[in-house]
Amino acid sequence: MTHASVFRGSHKCTTMRSNSRPCGQTTPLASRCYSHAKVETDEEFDARWVTYFSKPDIDAWELKKGMNTLIGYDLVPEPKILDSALRACRRLNDLASAIRILEAVKDKSGPHKDIYPYLIQELQPTLIELGISTPEDLGMDKL
Amino acid sequence: MCMLHLTTGRVGCLLSKQVVVALTSSGARMSSHGHHEVSDSVDMSQPMYWDRLDTPLPDRPWKDVLDSTDKSLKQKEKGPWTALSKEEKIALYRLKFNHTYPEMKRPSHEWKTVIGGMFIFFGITGLVVFWQGHYVYPPQPHTFGEEWQAKQVQRMLDMQINPIEGFSAQWDYKNKQWK
Numbered sequence: 001m002t003h004a005s006v007f008r009g010s011h012k013c014t015t016m017r018s019n020s021r022p023c024g025q026t027t028p029l030a031s032r033c034y035s036h037a038k039v040e041t042d043e044e045f046d047a048r049w050v051t052y053f054s055k056p057d058i059d060a061w062e063l064k065k066g067m068n069t070l071i072g073y074d075l076v077p078e079p080k081i082l083d084s085a086l087r088a089c090r091r092l093n094d095l096a097s098a099i100r101i102l103e104a105v106k107d108k109s110g111p112h113k114d115i116y117p118y119l120i121q122e123l124q125p126t127l128i129e130l131g132i133s134t135p136e137d138l139g140m141d142k143l
Numbered sequence: 144m145c146m147l148h149l150t151t152g153r154v155g156c157l158l159s160k161q162v163v164v165a166l167t168s169s170g171a172r173m174s175s176h177g178h179h180e181v182s183d184s185v186d187m188s189q190p191m192y193w194d195r196l197d198t199p200l201p202d203r204p205w206k207d208v209l210d211s212t213d214k215s216l217k218q219k220e221k222g223p224w225t226a227l228s229k230e231e232k233i234a235l236y237r238l239k240f241n242h243t244y245p246e247m248k249r250p251s252h253e254w255k256t257v258i259g260g261m262f263i264f265f266g267i268t269g270l271v272v273f274w275q276g277h278y279v280y281p282p283q284p285h286t287f288g289e290e291w292q293a294k295q296v297q298r299m300l301d302m303q304i305n306p307i308e309g310f311s312a313q314w315d316y317k318n319k320q321w322k
Contacts, residue, residue: 064200071199093221095232096239097200103244104199131224138233140243 046078053084056091063088067101076108076115079122086123090130098132099140106135194242204239213238 040048052066067085070077077085082105089098102120109115120127120134127134135141185191190202209217213234219227220235227235236243285291304310315322 064202067200068198071197090224094239095220095224095227096204096236099232099236100199100240104196107196107244107248131227133229133232135243138229138236140233140236141245143245143249 046081049077049081050084053081053088055088058088058091060092060094063092063094063097067097067104071104071108076105076112076119079119082119083123083126086126086130086132089132095132098130099135099138102132103135103140106141192241194240194247196244196247201240205241206238209238 049066049070053063055062063085066088070081070085082101085101086098089095089101105119106116126132192201192203192205195201206213216231216234216238219231224232286295300311300314300316306312313322314320
């Protein structure tokens with residue numbers, strides 16, 4: 001459950017982000033009939049996004065753009081990316097967006113109902129520290 | 144992709160990808176979503192709000208004209224969020240967003256309209272077909288009559304039409320009946 005590749009390519013798997021290829025290779029370099037571009041590893045992807053949201057003077061537009069792009073990918077973001085995004089919300093004094101992000105990742109999990117509780121569990125220290133209530137706490141997960 | 148609209152406030156499901164736009168007036172900015180301009184047009188050059196599952200943070204907040212209570216709440220938001228009560232947090236969310244995700248995903252009764260409309264059209268078509276059969280079609284050819292048909296069958300058997308596997312093969316010539 002803790003490996004990043006678990007969250008990648010949900011029921012509509014379209015990307016081959018994980019390290020295990022059909023040919024059994026584990027290097028990031030392409031082989032066989034794939035293009036010769038270097039494929040980003042999961043760790044590089046995560047690090048890139050954590051860095052994006054960690055920008056100290058991130059502005060509201062960048063937060064919006066980052067989140068909307070991230071949600072557009074065929075994956076559920078790792079807790080560390082979400083932690084970085086929530087802290088960006090705190091810097092922008094935007095509690096509503098923080099709650100919205102939690103709703104969005106719950107929706108991204110789709111039929112995999114065990115992903116969201118795991119994320120909340122991992123984010124618990126941050127949620128407590130920043131004082132972010134989950135949608136469930138606020139009763140907003142019901143109609 | 145245009146579905147039947149029953150109420151103006153209906154939010155489309157993800158499949159139809161409809162956009163709920165918060166109408167803003169170009170002059171003095173009125174309160175969030177109650178007041179419509181005469182022509183009901185939206186200024187597309189301004190950032191718009193929409194509830195979309197794949198766009199968690201729209202271009203602008205839902206309510207951007209804040210009264211004094213909202214403003215003081217926004218001020219409080221700048222401090223530690225642990226100091227906010229649940230109601231205040233919900234209020235802050237509702238200032239920025241219209242529908243929550245469960246509200247966006249709520250099922251609608253639209254399918255009943257669609258199926259009902261389908262059946263209505265089937266019914267109307269049925270009436271048209273019936274009227275047509277009665278008033279438009281010419282009389283049936285005389286070859287459709289009972290007597291003619293019987294004579295026709297007898298003739299076909301006499302000619303032994305398809306005697307191996309077809310028509311006459313089903314007729315028992317000895318006992319003069321169908322097999």
